[in-house]
Amino acid sequence: MKIDLEFLGALTEAPGISGHESRVRSLIRDKVAPYADEVRTDAMGNLFITKKSKGRGRKLRVMLAAHMDEVGLLITFVDKSGYLRFTRVGGIDPRLLPAKRVLVGPKNVPGVIGTWPVHFLRRRTDRDRVPSDEELAIDIGASSQEEAQALAGPGDYAYFGTKTERWGDILKAKALDDRLGCYLLTELLKNRYPFDLEAVFTVQEEVGLRGAAVAAYDFRPDLAFILEGTGAADFPLAQKSGQGSTPALGGGPVITVMDRSVFCDRHLVQLLIDTSKSLGIPYQLKRPGIGGTDAGRISLSGGGVRTAVVAVACRYIHSPAALTSIRDIHRCLKLMHESLKHLNNLKI
DSSP states (O other), X not given: OOOOHHHHHHHXXXXXXXXXXXXXXXXXXXXXXXXXXXXXXXXXXXXXXXXXXXXXXXXOEEEEEEEOOBOEEEEEEEOTTSOEEEEEESSOOGGGOTTOEEEETTTTEEEEEEOOOGGGOOSHHHHTSOOOGGGOEXXXXXXXXXXXXXXXXXXXXXXXXXXXXXXXXXXXXXXXXXXXXXXXHHHHTXXXXXXXXXXEEESOGGGTSHHHHHHHHHHOOSEEEEEEEEEOOOSXXXXXXXXXXXXXXXXXXEEOSBOSSOBOOHHHHHHHHHHHHHHTOOOEEOXXXXXXXXXXXXXXXXXXXXXXXXXXEEETTTSSSEEEEHHHHHHHHHHHHHHHHTGGGOOO
């Protein structure tokens, strides 16, 4: 299974901040429509792809989910000098924002997030302090409020203007959380499995797992697998912090046992582990209690849904540029494909 880096690059570069996932949805719909029995979009903007199994009788109803949205910025007003003020959408560390290049609104207006240069800071303490959102602004080169408003305004989104690049086995891109999961899901849809499959590309995960709650209520699955990009811990100083360096790039698929949103089903977790071992694929366990995914809402839908989360590790997640291993993408795809083939044999 060769990784389609051209399509993955298009997915990562497309703007898709929470609540504004339409361009990502269009890319995915065009890609998977030839493999689908049914394609539909609900009122929230979730994209549903249905694949029916052959034969009659009661079959497992399996849901695969990956979220389309990414973190970013939302313009709140334009000041008299023509600077765009903003609020953060999703979990963005404010330390990452100064001097970053962004693209604003439907016209993709280029801008840079500006703040006071160090030369103008009067107090030494200001140099060690992270600027607040109120102290930052997006500069699009406008000289007046009127000039800026002709290009962008309140309600427009601003996303990081990052180009996707390959560095050997490493892929650098924005929005790997969760365009990686979206890519994996599009590839898995090329196959047919011995159960009824509903693949859902969800919206608004980064602001409260909202789309997933609606999607699970709609489909009412027996089982669900959530495909994600998750934070890697093998960055500088990780060892000195006492937190260790797991998960790491190149270490294989990351399997969740428990995070802040969910306790994953032990049978499904064991299936993933056993399948990894049988295929000779290295795997990693996500550090318990960190982060949350759509599994949190899906698992609580209806009378409860057995869920599992499989992810690809990414360094510098939720930032303008994250890194991941192409080899890990391939491993994760192989693990999920084989696990789904044997799902009907699972005794739970």
